[in-house]
Amino acid sequence: MKMELIQPFINAADAVLAQGLQCSTSVGHLSMEEEAYRRHGVAAEIYLTGDIEGRIILDLAPETAVRVASHYAGAEVPESDDLVRETVCELANQITGNAVTALNDQGFHFRVHPPVLHTSEHGAKSSEDTEALVMSFETERGNMFMNIALRYNRRRQSERAAVVGQ
């Protein structure tokens, strides 16, 4: 997966989390995922279709998700509250939306699908044409994990090349 696809997500996560949590963030661990995705806690998944296809998962340990939701709510939120899951979904939505906005400026066109909760313990294993990159963001409220698996849509690429070549 090329860095040109990843960097907008890093920038967007940094901006969204720093503004929302009102603290500094830093990128911690960053690696290509060899095995199938394994959920840490509360995870939201967003699918992209268009010139680039794939999915983004934002995944927070349960105690981190509670701390983050409580921060946004301005009051303690119990782990069982739907607002905890809603918060993670909306953060995933904001990060993806901001990243896609930056990628659109580079000429890529997408459709962003609404976030869904990732409830199973595991996800699909990355494939040869859809490698998954895992990164963690370190914040005062705890670490947050982002798992990105994207690939260029070859059909859309060849259509674009044909238009440019005309």
Place this chain on the structure above:
Amino acid sequence: MEQFGAVKRSKDGQPVRYLIVDDSVFARKNLARMVESFGGQVASEAGDGLTAITEYERTHPDIVLMDITMPQMEGIEAAEKIVRAHPEARIVMVSSVGYQENIVAALQRGARHFVQKPVKPEVLYEVIKYVLGEDGAVAGAASAGA
């Protein structure tokens, strides 16, 4: 949260009434807190475009804050339908996807403005004052300026 001068309706001095449309409860709560900090009142909420149309007909709010990516009916289509029936409707699109095509499409179909998520209260405050124009007044602004 920062302190904002209350924005009231010029015609009767009453709070500005808002319809907040977003499929995320989290986002609706956040926006509700913001507009209440501006002295506004949440007339109703909706989680999709279809419900937004129904709620607009029922409550006739002064301003609609409308997300774009939603299930059932997306925000731009809902905005178009509301404005077609009510040309006076003031709709502000609020979305994390802020690329130009989206903004242009929303404005062409009748939205008055666009705010990108994460929403900064000070940005939304200025947009609301702009969209209300002469139909809105900041309480105490006249005497403060005198």
